[in-house]
Amino acid sequence: MRLIRALATVATVAVSVTVLGCSSAVPPSAGNAGPGESLLTLTDVAAQRVQLADTVAAAKWGTDAPINDPVREKAVLDAVAAKSAQLGIDPGVSRAVFTDQIEANKVVQYGLYSSWRVHPDQAPTTRPDLGQVRPVLDRITDQLLAELKTTQQLLANPSCTAQLTGTRHRVEQSRQLDRLHEDALARAVSSICRNPP
Numbered sequence: 001m002r003l004i005r006a007l008a009t010v011a012t013v014a015v016s017v018t019v020l021g022c023s024s025a026v027p028p029s030a031g032n033a034g035p036g037e038s039l040l041t042l043t044d045v046a047a048q049r050v051q052l053a054d055t056v057a058a059a060k061w062g063t064d065a066p067i068n069d070p071v072r073e074k075a076v077l078d079a080v081a082a083k084s085a086q087l088g089i090d091p092g093v094s095r096a097v098f099t100d101q102i103e104a105n106k107v108v109q110y111g112l113y114s115s116w117r118v119h120p121d122q123a124p125t126t127r128p129d130l131g132q133v134r135p136v137l138d139r140i141t142d143q144l145l146a147e148l149k150t151t152q153q154l155l156a157n158p159s160c161t162a163q164l165t166g167t168r169h170r171v172e173q174s175r176q177l178d179r180l181h182e183d184a185l186a187r188a189v190s191s192i193c194r195n196p197p
Contacts, residue, residue: 038150038151038154039151039154039160039163039164039167039192040167040170040171041143041147042144042147042148042150042151042189042192043164043167043168043170043171043185043189044171044174044175045140045143045144045147046101046104046144046185046188046189046192047171047172047175047177047181047185047188048140049101049104049105049137049140049144049188050104050105050108050177050181050184050185050188051175051177051181052105052133052136052137052140053104053105053106053107053108053109053112053184054108054112055128055133056105056109056130056133057108057109057112057113057124058112058124058126058127058128059127059128059129059130059133060109060130061112061113061116061123061124061127062123062127063127065130067106067109067110067113068106073102076098076102076141077095077098077099077102079141080094080095080098080141080145081094081095083141083142083145084145084148087145087146087149088149089145089148089149089152093148093191093194094145094148096191097144097148097191097192098141098144099191100187100188100189100190100191100192101144101188103187103188104184104185104187104188105184107180107183107184107187108180108181108184111180111184112180148192155192155193155194156194160192160193160194161193164189164192164193168185168186168189171185172185
């Protein structure tokens with residue numbers, strides 16, 4: 001039922017997200033937060049990117065713009081790798097994490113397209129401007145990189161996976177994600193923990 005409600009209001013959400021940016025539903029982690037709390041901001045920023053996929057889907061719906069765009073994806077990943085090197089983050093790690101972000105975005109877009117084809121009355125009736133979405137994506141990219149740097153040691157800890165699972169569930173509840181967006185968020189964070197062998 002939440003998915004239907006979300007689909008019905010995607011145009012309104014799209015405008016709000018584009019104008020205001022993706023507001024954080026979960027407060028940023030404090031500097032003295034425990035290990036689970038320090039993953040909260042990272043997971044919430046990934047969730048913001050997942051939710052922004054609704055706006056991207058609405059912008060592309062009914063156009064020739066492809067969901068799968070390897071040229072654009074390569075440009076994003078190359079830019080992320082370059083920024084990572086400047087920030088002291090392993091570019092290979094950032095590439096893996098951002099590949100997951102891109103794939104999670106596609107999960108949402110394909111899911112929405114499928115639903116809109118079955119229920120055309122729920123398809124967006126207005127088309128957000130992708131030119132206004134890109135600066136929001138850029139801001140989210142910078143936030144994700146900052147959080148990857150802040151949490152580098154924790155992400156290599158053997159307890160990371162369990163902590164991330166708990167944090168992901170908190171973010172899902174806080175943002176009231178439906179199943180489609182929960183699945184996408186799980187995909188978005190799947191390479192974050194890098195447990196040592």
